[in-house]
Structure formats: structure tokens, C-alpha cells
Amino acid sequence: MRSHTSDQSGGRPRSTVRRSLQALALLFAMLASTLTWTGAAQAHGTIINPASRAYQCWKTWGSQHTNPAMQQQDPMCWRAFQANPDTMWNWMSALRDGLAGQYQARTPDGQLCSNALSRNDTLNQPGAWKSTTVSRNFTVQLYDQASHGADYFRVYVTKQGFNPTTQRVGWGNLDLITTTGRYAPAQNISFNVSTSGRTGNHVLFVIWKASHMDQTYMWCSDINIV
Structure with missing residues (x-):
């Protein structure tokens, strides 16, 4: 019978020790990769009031994402989480690089909220x-963990008669209601908007042009105007 050579610490075969060390090395590599990804994901922001769709899902269900009640109580978040959990977990990093202000030309109808x-x-x-x-007049609040600042925000709201329960948001569904000026780097930025003439359920669509480089963020927030 073939014998195994034991190490000096307790008689474990060297092959077993070697496999254990390899497994630990793989585990540390995976953890390091996860930490790096998490750091990158957290280096941005979103509209927290009125909450963007992804932020609302994370705020409500992030700590109880395994709760089966999500499917009945919040079916849209449940569908989003089932399709890709990253939609909820990575709510801070919905950005695209290098759009050079060509937002409408490079963002197809029906894809604005993503x-x-x-x-x-x-x-x-x-x-x-x-x-x-x-x-009809309210304050929009951005949370930006990394304090990038803003060249500007463009704020749109859906036209009266738009139905967010049956329609995807397209450029033709929106009216531009506010374009802000620049904001210095800060974690919390807020500005006022007016939706005069609208009532009921609408979608607020916000474009954030960050100041540190050509990065553009777009979000949809669902609102009920009273």
C-alpha cells in the first residue's frame, strides 16, 4: 500500500495540506475581488428623494431580500431582483461614460430608466x-457618496395622461421642467422643481452630468402628484 508523507505539525498528509492552502488562496482571491467591486459600486450616487426605482428596491428590501413577501408586496422589485440582483445591490453605479451630451441620440426610447x-x-x-x-412643487435630493459634484441636472416629468403601469418611458413622453447650474462637490445636493399642471401618477426622469469626468447617470423615480 502506498504511504503518504506527513507534515511535522500533526501527521496530516502533505497533499491534504497543499489542497487546503490552495483552497484558502482561492477564497482570499475571491474575497479581494468582491471587495474591489463593492468599492467601485459605492463610489457614485442616485436620487434618494423621490427614490429612484433601484434605490427604492434596495431601501425597502436590501436587508430582507429573501423575504417571500416581496413578491406580493412589491412585485416590480421582486421581478428586478429575480432578473438580476445587481440591479438592487448596485444602485449607486447606473452610469455610462463618454456620451458627450448626446443623451437622446444615444439612449433609445424605452431604455431611459436603466x-x-x-x-x-x-x-x-x-x-x-x-x-x-x-x-406640485417639491425638492429633489441626490446622494453622492464620492462627492463628484455636478455640471448640471436635467429634470423631466411625464406628460399628463402617461400611464407608468402600462408604458415604458420614451423621450416623447417627457417634458423638460428644470435644468440646473453647476454644483460643487458634496455628498448631498438638492434643488427645487415644479410640475405645475400635472396630477396623479407620473415618472420623474433625472439626468446627472457628473463634474469629475464625462459620466452620465439617468434614473426614473415614480411619483404621485397631489
């Missing part, structure tokens, strides 16, 4: 997204 990112396509789906109740 910023034309295929991994987040469920955010474009019409349905019973949870909405934030607002008045």
Missing part, C-alpha cells in the same frame, strides 16, 4: 412601482 444598461432592463418595465407622494 440608462440603456442591459443589466438593469427590468427598471424600464411598466408596472406597479412604489411611488413617492409629492406636491
